[in-house]
Amino acid sequence: MREGLPMARAGQTVGLLGGSFDPPHAGHVNITRQALRRFGLDQVWWLVSPGNPLKSHGPAPLEDRLAACRRLMQHPRVRITDFEARAGTRYTAETIVALRLAYPGVRFVWLMGADNLAQFHRWQQWRWIMRTVPVGVLARPGDRLVARTSKAAQVFEGARLSGRASQLLAYAEAPAWCFINVPMVDLSSTAIRAQGNWG
Template sequence: MAVGLLGGSFDPAHPGHVHVSRAALARFALDRLWWLVSPGNPLKPRGPAPLARRIDRARAVIAGDPRIAVTDIEARLGTRYTAETLSALLHRYPGIRFVWLMGADNLADFHRWQDWRGIMGMVPVGILARPGQRISARRSVAARTFAPFRLPAPASRLLARSDPPVWCFVNIPMRDDSSTALRRGGVWPPAPPQGRP
């Protein structure tokens, strides 16, 4: 089974996450996709909304798509960095072929992630283009370092069955949904439920 892993704070989850997930399922021929809702992002100075609230929102946003599962497995595993999470998942689920998924904006900064080279050596990596990040992502340190291992976009359906290091950059129809914009607009986080007087 090929399972895509889309990690992030999902603070909040929105239709853009669903759009990217469905594109990844199709373009990389994945059987399932897991949203790894992280307890927090070590690269962000401000903490996210409470995990339970973000999980509830994510489950509501996917609207019962049976191919997408929302999980707090990083909190349960006690992992903080992607490399740690991937190592734990590969140990726990040896029969699954995992594919790490990320937007092109993350590829641009990927060399700042802890053990980013190790991540590339653990699992195939699928990159999905996002608005404004195509050029910087393709010229990034990670893209240049792993250029010999790039799978051409027309062969993207082979990614999950390829041995790492391997990565593939695909363009998908753009959406400009943004968790940051939702937070700035006062839509998120929602007010906590009020108890009865």
């Protein structure tokens, strides 16, 4: 059974962690807990996507991934949702538009690992995303330097908040982004699939 759409009130701050979660793992849990604390968020929503347009192979069935996420991420301020499947969106920019229409007054922050910032310029309408919602970037093993020197980081260098100002991110006007270092959990869904530990 799919979980219903998450609830949020106008004025609340909600971090959005999108991905295929194929499978979800302790690294996702780690950055979620760190984002709640470091960015001062009221909630974090895991947007479990039907598929990733940048990946050539489709993920495991959505219902299986949703169930795995619910088993792994148990926190009173974290919601697991199939919003993208319900809204019929495929790209992050489309999802942000749909979320802002569905939840007027909610302050959304897009969350990503540093590995995603490194290739963010490949995302559809990535400049629009940066200019529309604040972005919180959480460092993962081996990705810090390449993320900080990425095209997106260079183009929007003037919009970067210091790590000490991370609590202000959700209330900043976009473009605004913040890069924080967090305790490392060196896991990836790709490595887990390669080891045959999923699906």
